[in-house]
Amino acid sequence: MPRIADFRSDLMSGIPPAALQAMLQAARGMPEMGFRDDPFQLRLEREVAELAGFEDALFVPTCTLANQIALRLWCRPGDAILAASDSHVASSEAASTAGLAGVAVRRLAGRCGHLGPAAVQAALAQSHGPGTQPTRLVWLENTHMRAGGTLAPAGWGAAIGKLSRASGLRVHLDGSRLWNAETATGLPLAPLAEGADSLSLSLNKALGAPAGSLLLGPRDFIREAVAVRGTLGGAWRPVGFLAAAAIEALNGRTERLRADHERAGRLHGELAEAFGPLAGRAPDTNIVLLTLPAGSAASEIVDRLRREQVLALALDETTLRFVTHARIDDQAVAQAVDAVRRALCTAPEKATPS
Numbered sequence: 001m002p003r004i005a006d007f008r009s010d011l012m013s014g015i016p017p018a019a020l021q022a023m024l025q026a027a028r029g030m031p032e033m034g035f036r037d038d039p040f041q042l043r044l045e046r047e048v049a050e051l052a053g054f055e056d057a058l059f060v061p062t063c064t065l066a067n068q069i070a071l072r073l074w075c076r077p078g079d080a081i082l083a084a085s086d087s088h089v090a091s092s093e094a095a096s097t098a099g100l101a102g103v104a105v106r107r108l109a110g111r112c113g114h115l116g117p118a119a120v121q122a123a124l125a126q127s128h129g130p131g132t133q134p135t136r137l138v139w140l141e142n143t144h145m146r147a148g149g150t151l152a153p154a155g156w157g158a159a160i161g162k163l164s165r166a167s168g169l170r171v172h173l174d175g176s177r178l179w180n181a182e183t184a185t186g187l188p189l190a191p192l193a194e195g196a197d198s199l200s201l202s203l204n205k206a207l208g209a210p211a212g213s214l215l216l217g218p219r220d221f222i223r224e225a226v227a228v229r230g231t232l233g234g235a236w237r238p239v240g241f242l243a244a245a246a247i248e249a250l251n252g253r254t255e256r257l258r259a260d261h262e263r264a265g266r267l268h269g270e271l272a273e274a275f276g277p278l279a280g281r282a283p284d285t286n287i288v289l290l291t292l293p294a295g296s297a298a299s300e301i302v303d304r305l306r307r308e309q310v311l312a313l314a315l316d317e318t319t320l321r322f323v324t325h326a327r328i329d330d331q332a333v334a335q336a337v338d339a340v341r342r343a344l345c346t347a348p349e350k351a352t353p354s
């Protein structure tokens with residue numbers, strides 16, 4: 001019986017042993033109340049703020065919450081933001097964006113998921129007419145999940161920051177997987193976040209921290225973020241043991257993520273050999289997207305793969321997502337390729353209306 005190879009998300013990477021140890025040790029100590037008085041939480045926030053070049057940071061339960069706090073603070077209900085069509089804030093998070101922040105998203109075409117300075121400039125030129133909602137924020141995402149973990153082109157964030165500020169807009173970067181961009185480009189976080197007024201970072205995806213994300217920004221913004229986090233029910237405490245694990249999970253990340261990226265490249269190479277252009281472009285980081293042949297239904301293929309102990313996610317009815325992470329080894333990659341070959345060769349045709 002093959003092992004389960006779980007490619008659904010890098011959330012499934014598991015906690016690195018040293019992080020687990022740090023968590024246990026911290027949990028044995030006296031907990032703090034967590035109103036920004038926990039030494040592990042403060043250290044995590046300070047260290048990552050320094051790494052990313054921001055004044056301050058706040059530990060929050062999820063990246064969705066970090067994003068939604070940023071929307072609340074930079075916008076008012078009824079405002080609009082500019083974002084690439086398939087951004088997380090406009091797709092998986094759309095209900096929160098509308099329901100919690102009351103913000104409309106003006107979806108713009110991006111290149112491999114990324115908004116370019118020219119597209120932003122053109123949209124800004126159209127956003128001041130009478131009767132249009134005020135546009136307050138430009139939303140970037142790096143790496144871009146739905147485009148397949150793609151990297152933002154160098155210099156785009158800085159250029160967008162400059163022209164947004166000239167029009168009185170702020171820029172938020174959803175950097176849920178900015179750690180993968182750090183590894184893939186060899187650049188530190190700070191230049192990767194250039195141009196952004198605020199940044200969200202996941203700690204529990206490829207890094208393997210047990211839970212949590214960070215919201216980063218100017219000191220006053222983070223002071224207000226503490227209050228909004230509480231309003232939205234995210235004032236989690238005590239969480240020193242989770243922060244201690246996250247601090248440890250930051251160590252050795254580059255080697256771990258490099259291995260994930262190499263495996264994604266290998267998976268893509270084998271799928272491209274078998275299915276040609278359906279395997280799309282070679283991955284920049286740890287996400288491989290496979291477009292299904294016309295007529296096959298993603299949910300049916302996912303079921304077939306599950307029967308072979310391979311778990312993948314259907315992003316939509318024609319796209320499967322495979323994410324590599326610390327629990328995906330070479331054997332899991334080979335298992336996935338074999339299972340996909342069999343699933344697609346035996347897939348029944350979707351019924352077509354007569």
Ligand SMILES: Cc1ncc(COP(=O)(O)O)c(C=O)c1O
Binds near residue numbers: 063064144145
């Ligand atoms: C780009 C991006 N932003 C935000 C999120 C939300 O993260 P969370 O599940 O921690 O809310 C995700 C989740 O996959 C994501 O891919």
